[in-house]
Amino acid sequence: MSRARRACSIGAAALLLLGLRMPPVKGALEATMTAQMLLLMPLLFVAGALLRAALPARIVPRSAAWDYRGITGLVLASVASVFWLLPRLLDSAVSQPAVDAARYVSIPLLIGLPFSVSWPRASFIVRGVFLLECVATLFRMGWLYLIWPHRLCNNYLLDDQQRLGQYLVLIGLAACIAIAAKLLWGRFDALAEAPPRASAQH
Amino acid sequence: MSALHPDNETLTRGEGLVLNLYVISALAVVVVMMLFGLIMRMAQGTWINVPPDIFYQLMTAHGAGMVGTVGLASSAVMWFFLRKYVRLHVAMFAANYVLFMLGALAILAAVFIGGYAGGWTFLYPLPVHSMGVWSVNSAALFMVGYLLIGVGFLVFYLDAMLAIIRSYGNLGRGLGLQWLFGGDLDKTHPPAVVASSMVVIVNSLGILGGAIVLVMCLINAYVPSLALNALLVKNLIYFFGHVFINASIYMAVIAVYELLPRFSGRLWTVSRPFLWAWALTTVMVLIVYPHHLLMDYVMPHWMLVMGQIISYTSGLPVFVVTAYGALANVYRSGIRWSVPAQLAMLSMFGWAAGIVPAIIDGTISVNQVMHNTQWVPGHFHFYLLLGVLPMVLALMFHLIDARRPAGGAVLRLGLPLYLLGGLIFVGAFLAAGHVSAPRRYAAHLPQWVPYDQVGSIGAILVIVAVLLFATYIIVGLLGAPGNATAHAAR
Ligand code: HEM
Numbered sequence: 001m002s003r004a005r006r007a008c009s010i011g012a013a014a015l016l017l018l019g020l021r022m023p024p025v026k027g028a029l030e031a032t033m034t035a036q037m038l039l040l041m042p043l044l045f046v047a048g049a050l051l052r053a054a055l056p057a058r059i060v061p062r063s064a065a066w067d068y069r070g071i072t073g074l075v076l077a078s079v080a081s082v083f084w085l086l087p088r089l090l091d092s093a094v095s096q097p098a099v100d101a102a103r104y105v106s107i108p109l110l111i112g113l114p115f116s117v118s119w120p121r122a123s124f125i126v127r128g129v130f131l132l133e134c135v136a137t138l139f140r141m142g143w144l145y146l147i148w149p150h151r152l153c154n155n156y157l158l159d160d161q162q163r164l165g166q167y168l169v170l171i172g173l174a175a176c177i178a179i180a181a182k183l184l185w186g187r188f189d190a191l192a193e194a195p196p197r198a199s200a201q202h
Numbered sequence: 203m204s205a206l207h208p209d210n211e212t213l214t215r216g217e218g219l220v221l222n223l224y225v226i227s228a229l230a231v232v233v234v235m236m237l238f239g240l241i242m243r244m245a246q247g248t249w250i251n252v253p254p255d256i257f258y259q260l261m262t263a264h265g266a267g268m269v270g271t272v273g274l275a276s277s278a279v280m281w282f283f284l285r286k287y288v289r290l291h292v293a294m295f296a297a298n299y300v301l302f303m304l305g306a307l308a309i310l311a312a313v314f315i316g317g318y319a320g321g322w323t324f325l326y327p328l329p330v331h332s333m334g335v336w337s338v339n340s341a342a343l344f345m346v347g348y349l350l351i352g353v354g355f356l357v358f359y360l361d362a363m364l365a366i367i368r369s370y371g372n373l374g375r376g377l378g379l380q381w382l383f384g385g386d387l388d389k390t391h392p393p394a395v396v397a398s399s400m401v402v403i404v405n406s407l408g409i410l411g412g413a414i415v416l417v418m419c420l421i422n423a424y425v426p427s428l429a430l431n432a433l434l435v436k437n438l439i440y441f442f443g444h445v446f447i448n449a450s451i452y453m454a455v456i457a458v459y460e461l462l463p464r465f466s467g468r469l470w471t472v473s474r475p476f477l478w479a480w481a482l483t484t485v486m487v488l489i490v491y492p493h494h495l496l497m498d499y500v501m502p503h504w505m506l507v508m509g510q511i512i513s514y515t516s517g518l519p520v521f522v523v524t525a526y527g528a529l530a531n532v533y534r535s536g537i538r539w540s541v542p543a544q545l546a547m548l549s550m551f552g553w554a555a556g557i558v559p560a561i562i563d564g565t566i567s568v569n570q571v572m573h574n575t576q577w578v579p580g581h582f583h584f585y586l587l588l589g590v591l592p593m594v595l596a597l598m599f600h601l602i603d604a605r606r607p608a609g610g611a612v613l614r615l616g617l618p619l620y621l622l623g624g625l626i627f628v629g630a631f632l633a634a635g636h637v638s639a640p641r642r643y644a645a646h647l648p649q650w651v652p653y654d655q656v657g658s659i660g661a662i663l664v665i666v667a668v669l670l671f672a673t674y675i676i677v678g679l680l681g682a683p684g685n686a687t688a689h690a691a692r
Contacts, residue, residue, distance in 0.1 A: 125364065140417055144421070184372060
């Protein structure tokens, strides 16, 4: 990666993180549960992914030895995400500075960064399992938020929680359609290597 | 290598080993599950005394075990033939086997140690309302078993997807969608690739549905205050269950496309109607499941209407092109009626006849009377026992055919016994359904008992035939020289 691109990525990540800490932006993105989960957290994830460029050049190839097919990194990102799917943490992140800080550190460093390092290494099968689990999680979380009879967070109202549920289900549906369409009609130039082994012959 | 066993079917040692594991395990499990079935049928027929809790455990194990094993064995058919055209990884095929076995262990432990007896369909809220018969933990273990099996199949399908995409560009091209409306149809495009493309699409979506609903049911098991919408759960379970069991016939049918031509000496080539049939079925298999919910009056009306209409049309296109293709393939071909060829033709009959009761029961006005009667096991045993299983057996006999061509006892005794026993067995279910004997009842009224007894006799004949087949195949696979499959040359 060129130095300029590297500097750009690091700069963008830093700006994004700083921007997300600015009180008006942070306030707006934490005002609703929906915005926190569907905007603030994904943006923190993006900041982490941009930080990949900040890693010293030697580290990424070296990490491959303990990140077989990207599995370690994707498992780390998944486990860390599980915490940030818990409504209780979403709630505490708004009112408790320590949890807030943990969120700003852990989402970029434990989810965005490992994901961006490991995804390119992941094989088709690892990606497939990961994506299916992500889509299933979107549906499950959406379903849970839709049917949970009480408010899960002190800071957010029930209608917000249910709206988030609807959006999660819709995003799950959209992801499902997009992945299916890609598999059916998309281009996979990077994968194409072997022509058919044989045609119908018996 | 002969035309019967072309070079590109040769198995490496590792491949032969894994395939043998599939075949032998599938045969062993099918025999055990059939014995469970016989015990149930004889208990209904008052020939033996089985306490109801044990009956429902056996019913649960039989349903889950048979559906899973038929899926596993059909995936072996798909793997064996698909790998001739695309590069599959035997490690993924083996991973599916290992995960399947772990899942099966969890299910067996849940049923026979934990006492779970809520049926293979784990319909909510039954698994968590056992009235003390089994614990929440055993219901959960049963569901975890399904999750493991689902992951195994997913890995296998992803490998097949990758291989098809590598060779053909994408799954649409594997299905031959580019030739639906015109273009130069490549007649050498293998039917096995078309069928496999369809299966990996629909069953991955089925597995997604299963992954969602299973985890939700698991959450509910431990957080009961979180009530699920029973209708939504039922929709998802039947979406997943129907797609899974349906996909088994679409994997297994590859054996017919591949094997019949060997004996008839005529190629089975794709045509535009063939591609249309598979494309339409890809969509219809996904939306046909509401025919399982025709009794649920709270379902949106349009879904029930769709369930009825699609029930009429869903299986039909692929069945018509396959049955027509099979007949055209053998007509005046001077075919050699070896065991795999006979099994392939038998499967056409079983498939054809087996969907007739299904189509009748898929009609809303009929369903209101026939649903939950033994008519339903009559239908699915028909097409599974006489349709899908013969396809799978055709592959198994093909594997040993070069070294130990089945004849004699298998031809003269086994096949007629299987057919006769199968017809008596499913006929008894259908007839019992016709007089409204309910399904899933451990104890029957005296009026229904004669049907149960006739059904048991049919089942015994089937089991004798399957034991003969299984012994023949297993001895053939394990026999000298070497214990890889017959044509494992390397
Ligand atoms: C000799 C062979 C078989 C026998 C004796 C047998 C017997 C039975 C019996 C007695 C039942 C319960 C019927 C009722 O509801 O009253 C049943 C259900 C079932 N069988 Fe079989 N069966 C045999 C083969 C098969 C095969 C080959 C398959 C699948 C490939 C299969 C799949 C099922 C399924 C899915 C159920 C439904 C279980 C439920 O209702 O939860 N069976 N079988």
